[in-house]
Amino acid sequence: MGVTDPAGNDTIRVPTGLSGSCSFYDTEVDYYKRSSKATSPVLLRKVLTAYSSTQNPFDQYGDGTVTRANVVPTSVTTEWPIPNSSNYLVSQVQTDYDNSFTFYPGPLSGSTYVRVTEERVYPQTPLELMSSVESCRRATLGRMCMDISAHCRTCISSKA
Numbered sequence: 809m810g811v812t813d814p815a816g817n818d819t820i821r822v823p824t825g826l827s828g829s830c831s832f833y834d835t836e837v838d839y840y841k842r843s844s845k846a847t848s849p850v851l852l853r854k855v856l857t858a859y860s861s862t863q864n865p866f867d868q869y870g871d872g873t874v875t876r877a878n879v880v881p882t883s884v885t886t887e888w889p890i891p892n893s894s895n896y897l898v899s900q901v902q903t904d905y906d907n908s909f910t911f912y913p914g915p916l917s918g919s920t921y922v923r924v925t926e927e928r929v930y931p932q933t934p935l936e937l938m939s940s941v942e943s944c945r946r947a948t949l950g951r952m953c954m955d956i957s958a959h960c961r962t963c964i965s966s967k968a
Contacts, residue, residue: 810844817852818844826861831876833859851889854896858883860905862919878920880905900930 809821822836835857841850861876882903887896904926909919 812843816842818842818849820844826859826876826879829874829876831861831864831879833857833879835859853889854887856883856885856887857881858885880920880922902928902930 809823811819811821813819818838818840820838820840821834822838823832824835825832837855837857838844839852839854841852843849858881859879860882861879864875864877866877867873867875880903882905883900884903885898885900887898889896903924905920906923906925907919908921908923
């Protein structure tokens, strides 16, 4: 799936059905300077997202279509190509979430309130630990990050 902005730059999205289900999420987004269909397309950056999810407990009441629930991004990796090279600068944000409640009937575990329990930020290559953000929780309303720990130096809020 592609979108072209008014300046003629392309964004190509690659949706994937999580765990082979009909729940599609963008697992790769490629950003190009000008057209991705040009003779020599210029890739500006590539964003790869990994997700955690659980079986949808309400699928049993539907038409048999398998879907996923409690979908949260666990890893967002951004790659910037180095000009005249096959190498990339890479950064990554890994996020852990609460495991707060259980669905019934079931029980199916792994349901989440989407509260961040830990966020690890790795800077551009080499992937060295930039900051371990323990107990840095994001309030779900307003997407605000509340700094609970004195060691929480960086809170990166994702644009969901």
